[in-house]
Amino acid sequence: MRAAALESPGSLVLTTRPVPDPGPGEVLLAVEATTICGTDLRIESGAKTRGVTPGVVLGHEIAGRVAALGGALRPGTPAVGAQVGLAPEWVCGSCGPCACGRANVCENMRLFGTTVDGGLADYLLVPAPAVAQCVVAVERETDPALLALAEPLSCCLRAHTRLGIGAGDTVAVLGTGPIGLIHCALAARAGARVIASGRSARLEPSLRFGAAHATAATGAELVAEARRLTGGRGADVVIVAVGAPELAGASLELAAVGARVSYFAGFSAGASATIDPNLVHYRELAVLGSANATHADYAEAVRLLSSGALDLGGLVTHRFALGDVHAAFDAVRRRRGLKAAVLPGTG
Structure with missing residues (x-):
């Protein structure tokens, strides 16, 4: 599979990697869309390095489709073929902020596109601890670029x-x-x-x-x-x-x-x-x-977008194939239009 990985600060490289094989409790997503925000630009340029894993695949505003499931799945895990939004963070549930109802500022938060591989790839592996917290099925089929906006909407x-x-x-x-x-x-x-x-x-x-x-x-x-x-x-x-x-x-x-x-x-x-x-x-x-979002915020964002209760479609003004990921970053950097989406399935 193809993946846009941060080889070093300031160097985003389109690489080829094996498609992950989901283990117990894990979910493999075929990424349908990842929108790019200012945080991605700061990571890509090297302006943000704290908490960034070397070689990580970027992208945290993610929509996809369940491609494969591991064993020992939690009840309620979406089935193969289901379209889903993917919240970018999962939390420990035991630190001070988590214990007082502020899991959105968890002290041990893990983040897709920062600490673990994100959505600028053909596929993304959701670790078992993240499945229940991050994977949210849509109410009805939705434009993937619109669904990816569930992340900023949730915040x-x-x-x-x-x-x-x-x-x-x-x-x-x-x-x-x-x-x-x-x-x-x-x-x-x-x-x-x-x-x-x-x-x-x-x-x-x-x-x-x-x-x-x-x-x-x-x-x-x-x-x-x-x-x-x-x-x-x-x-x-x-x-x-x-x-x-x-x-x-x-x-x-x-x-x-x-x-x-x-x-x-x-x-x-x-x-x-x-x-x-x-x-x-x-x-x-x-x-x-106000920082980040809770699981409830993200689930509500997916509901609003996939039900049509809130129309943010006009925000996505530029769409790029994964092979054109550098052009997508350049469009955001130069403030062309409003929001750019990378669609791995388009070429």
Whole structure:
């Protein structure tokens, strides 16, 4: 089989490997689609090395089909031929975070595409401990590139659960990349009024994904625009969906009294930001982090996508064969379109 493996930091190589043979409790997937995100770019370029296994096959936003099963399977394991989404992480269940209901930040987490081989390959072997936690069958056959988006969607669902977004809320989404657009879609689906802020080229997509208003304003102009659109109140919810340190402070300026602010995006290692803590104090703001997703979040993401309850199909603007994986990475690096998918079965 073919596999796009990280030979060394900055060197992604399309290699040939034997097709794995599933052992007891294991599942072999034929990969149908893997979408590429900023984390993949950071791993591929060498900017992210912590926790990355040398020679690992990249790709953690994965959709596939059960190709073979090992013995001694858990009850409920999808049958051969079933289309499935694959959550990228599985957890120990016994560390402090797992014990207190925050398995999404497990101290011993294993990750497809980082610590173990991921989805940029013809086949992927799911280890026995990961099967129950990671393999989720669809409700009905789904475009594989769309199904692969269950991973970023699940992370956004985690944040929205914590934020409690509902009808009547005004939600400011800062950043209009694919993650910001998913946040727009979820907030609009919940009945909120969405204000999106981002690059000019991404404003029209944000309107298509549910934003009522979109602006390319930054800094003080962004704060003034948000205040104008909310009658001076500010936003009930602010989501920082891009890792720009200056938005950490701006998000508090945008917030209404009693607002919830989510630092959703990851920031570069060593990044720092200046905020006015009095805004948190006097406006009684709740500032929340959000990282990864739980199994329940991922299962809900698969349900939303495969049932048609949430349509994110417009996010996937570029599709590549596995043999063109370098072109796929280049498209994402150059911000061509919105989201790129690699489809191993297409050549």
